[in-house]
Amino acid sequence: MNRRRSLFVVTMMAFGFAFLYVPILLLIIYSFNESRLVTVWAGFSTKWYVALFQNQQLLDAAKLSLKIAAINATGATILGTLAGLALTRFGRFRGRALLTGMATAPLVMPEVITGLSLLLLFVSMEQAFGWPAGRGMTTITIAHITFSMAYVTVVVRSRLATLDESLEEAAMDLGARPAKVFFLITLPIVLPAILAGWLLAFTLSWDDLVITSFVSGPGSSTLPLVIFSKVRLGVSPDINALATILVLIVAVGIVTAGLYMQRQLKIRERDVQQALAANL
């Protein structure tokens, strides 16, 4: 291919990746800065990490966020998987178009709108039935499940769409009951997508600021809410330290997942080759 153009492409790629990573790297470097002024280097220090683990407010918020994220991820995965199954396997049923629309709309809906509409719902529900009383962890969790299940649905659906339906049909022809087919055939094949969906839902909930601000109440400050109120006042080095820890956790997780997927792919390729060899 044209050399000049490939040089251009490589330059743009390098620029793009630099653009994505330099801010994160700077964040990490300056978390080890001695000085309180985040942007003036004054020597290496880990004191902001110490300060971070003594900050009870941040720790409590992190705990609450973890709890909500875990409950949310589980709920969203169950609902999202069911919705994905319904959309790919049940053919045409009444209200399918509506479900499709509702299952994809939260993906693109601006967060301020989702947050506002959920809050107004909770307020009017409270007036009508007295539940949920006030806003707090329950309302945050419900709101998070609502928007993150859409992501799970998309992931599960695209996996199901590529799944060979003849596998399920073959099992049924051989006399397996629908429930057995589901647990022995469909579920194991879709499982990677379900796991990916769970992680995605967890991360979305863990990160969410805008929707949470609308539906949270006093005493239920999640980590992003605490960070946001701190950041609004300006840069502070313990946030840098916190960011570094979070980035490292995510990086380790992603790399592990990537390596695992690579290995699974190799195993599957080997299995296919062995099966072909056995057939010859």
Added chain:
Amino acid sequence: MPYLWLLLFFAVPFLIVLKISVSGMRLGMPPYEPLITWITSQAMDIKINLANYAFLWEDALYRNAYGNSILTAAVSTILCLLIGYPMAYGIARTRPSWRNLLLLMVMLPFWTSFLLRVYAWIGILKNNGLINNLLMSIGIIDEPIVMLQTDFAVYLGIVYSYLPFMVLPLYTAIEKLDLSLLEAAADLGCRPMKAFFTITVPLTWGGIVAGSMLVFIPAVGEFVIPALLGGPDSLMIGRVLWEEFFNNRDWPVASAVAIAMLLVLVVPIMILQHVQGRQLGTHR
């Protein structure tokens, strides 16, 4: 069950927003307690009233905010496309063993906190931030350049945050492209530039549209980026809604702002759903 859930927590809330946006006419103005307004409006006869919308239309503040949001989102989308297309193209053309690694590298920022990535830019752009410190220590400038709290910072933040959303659909589209078409064009004497615009762009059009919508739609309603990086005069509609709701506590107007924003976004959302539906269809 997911059906019921979505109906209850997604469809019904919209109806409520719609209702509140057309109610609260008599008492809906700021001096009154918003919650009470709303109860009263429910108690009083239901009468559809577009005063809140008329208010939005007449007040230049809101018109500017909508215009500004769309402009900001559009410019950011184009910038994302200009950076993202060569990136996706490059990734799709590297050796397969590299591809997964590079894709993971595109996705990694997406998995890390959005808020903290925006925060990173504050330290870089500030008056005594990294760029200004660097430039001043070399002696290129004497006075710091004001970068934080400008529209420039908002564009930068949006492009930075949403770039992965652009690169991934583009990559999927470019990867599927049949290279022999380009070779055939080159054999027939077509210049690379012309081949790019007559073959590559039309065939990856689905990816371009999907990526652009994935950036444009959330960018219009963006709140965090203009709140942290933008100045007080950089009005974006997400921020206006937020302030209307949290600071002015005017719920009917906030609802009307939300509905009007949705109306603006209906067309791009439909385009996105159309493109995605077609992509899911071709997978089968």
